[in-house]
Amino acid sequence: MKSLSNRAYGMALCAVLATTGLGSTRLVNADETTSQLRDRSIGYVTTDLHWSVYQTPNLSVDCPDGLNGNGPRETFKALFPQGGPVETTQLAREGLKVFPQDKQAQFPYILAKGPVAIGLNLDGKVGPNDFVSPTGETGINNQFFRVIGCNAQFRSPDGQLQLFANKLIRSFGFDRIMIEITQVDSLVNADNVEVTIYRGRDPLLLDATGEKVAPGGSQRVDMHYGKQLIQHMHGRIANGVLTTDPIEGVWPWAIYFDVPTVLHIHDMRLNLKLSSTSADGLIAGYTDVDSYYHWLTSWSTHHLAYGRLDPSEFYWALRQNADAYPDKDGAMTAISSAITVNMTQVFIEHTDANPAEPVQRTADAAH
């Protein structure tokens, strides 16, 4: 009801301002909160995803010990200075990439040490290992930042994994993840909104530069192969920021050609600054370590070497800093984390929402 009141207030205000010829700024603002709403809903499509890393220009705060230097080339050279049989050298390392638990970490790993991290307070508490957000919020849970913060793969502007994993968001149909916010009358304040995660199945609308995604495109919902990815969240909008209640979630994010990967995120929630053209903020929660490692190792050892990231060494850094969801032996299986997400407004088409079952291709023949 509050949303409806806001909307009614906005409309009334527009009318008054228009009549009096006053305050064109106010008119724009009112329009801004409702202009892209259709049937009390608005959609956004993912255009950028980066693991959240707070970094200082000279490493002095976040990485006073420098960046990790023990990548695959370096560990291989240290372990096998004379080379040797491919079976006990190269294949042993590649086998360890698949089964990292077979051997404990052999090289030092540099963790981020600064007090500041991007993320959310996932557990509602302020603990000794928590971070402070760049805006001063305490209790930020993001132990994943500790692991990746001093690894060149993840640091801007040229961290290879950050660059390419993000770049492929725009080109891979597998990654075309959208949110649709319904029961919303204003993008400024709405007490009860529903958020549905879909996968779209259309190319992104690019602007005239061919580089940026333009708002106003349309996306059909993938109700065929993507139907199983639909997830529902409840949330609210306050001061233009959408927050959702946590769910057991998955986020499809393929980062290499022909290798579909999905992150499993416990207590997954969204925190997004909304406008009529964009939704920007965080996907946060406790990322399942194994699903993350699977995601990471969809990159070849060669690609991981770009950032001196030895996968089996990195695995132990992950496990040692995991902070949630203990298994039966007490070992933590998930790690608090945050992904910085950028989305662009899109009109979500439900025309395929209830298609006939996919046609059986019995006659798909050699005509």
Add this chain to the structure above:
Amino acid sequence: MRPPVGIMGILLALGVVNVGSGKEKPFPAPEASQLSEAYSHVPMPPGFKVIPTELEGPVFADSRGRTLYKWPIASLRNGYAGDPKDKSVCEDKVTTKTGGYMSPYPDGLDLPDLDRRKSCVAEWAPVLVDAKAKPVGDWTIITRSDDTKQWAYDHHALYTSYLDHAPGDVMAGTATFRSGGDTPAERMPVGPPPAVPPGFLVETTVRGRMLLAEKRLSVYVSDNDARNASNCNDACALIWQPMIAPATARPQGEWTIIKRSPAVRQWAFRKKPLYTYARDEVEASLDGSEVSGWHNVYTQLAPAPPKPFSIQQTINGDVLADSRGMTVYFYTCGDDSADQLSCDTLDSPQQYRLAICGGGDPARCQRLWHYVLAAPEAKSNSRIWTVITIDPQTGRAAQPHQPGALRVWAYRDRPVYTYAGDRQPADFEGNALGEWQGRRNGFRAFWIRNELFSRG
């Protein structure tokens, strides 16, 4: 590492998915696979012929029916491998060291099983030239490093493979399963051009030889059309766009031209008018076939997998599945030597496979990767899909009557697998496990369809 929970398992736990919601689908009609592809007749030297194959369409073969292969030079991460034009670099000398072609590992590592390792020539016999032979058409003669003469076609040196045992076999090489870059320098069969008009092409897929238009646009036919007559007009023709035949086009073989109007002519194949689909967004799309009555076009279908197999719908497309609906995988491997020899055959070094499937531990390998067992009465229905007997301890072919041997299904004479990390039908957790996402040494899910999601 605890066994990963599969994607479907996660979704199931979330209450997002019902058990079995990974849908099973049927295979295309098997009888259509009896059709074979027409080809353009090109001049050939005496003793050579063209023979049909189940997977790769018509190929050149020698007088004994052995398929001819080429090994085009390929740019790898740290150099080139394969034959340059008009030259063979496949030598009769056993290579003992890795070449360091694929970063980040250095060259000079000792290759495995050197006591049994074959030379490139032992695995890929050059097609030698009879002393009296002369070049014909695109068939030329090149001189090898030992001064022997070797046939080449279209500037590619030609070989036969020890893996082919019968006419029509194409067990040795293909670019179909390891495409996408960072694969070994591939060997592939060589054949005559398909008999298609300009502007069309034919590509080998796991489903069959797929007819495509320029820019790899998919081509479709409609059940609603009559023989050599289109019933797709007005709004239909906006979505299903007739493939217009230019004024200079002439009917040829299985290709005819129908008149949509006095000035507009449309290509038809096997008497079916051809269209492209306006809503296709990716190359070689299968999307149009999801519309009732419309079908992609194949010059010939690949043999359907035997009866226990099915197609399972996943979040990444359709994948081959076993009788329980579990994802089926194949293992593929090419070594890092200058010869780029396969290491995924039963007689090749098993160290590569064991490293990926079990971290070098054969017992763990068997626990995680399961051969797809063939029923006692199971029989092969093609040369591509066969039942083989395997020693699970070694991964090699079993001896006759060997205790503990397993009868398992094989594709192109390599066993197929399911993965213990998959908990539900439609999981594919084992996909891309291995070196270079499994392209050089590892496991790949047997995708029947994933074109919507695999690339941008």
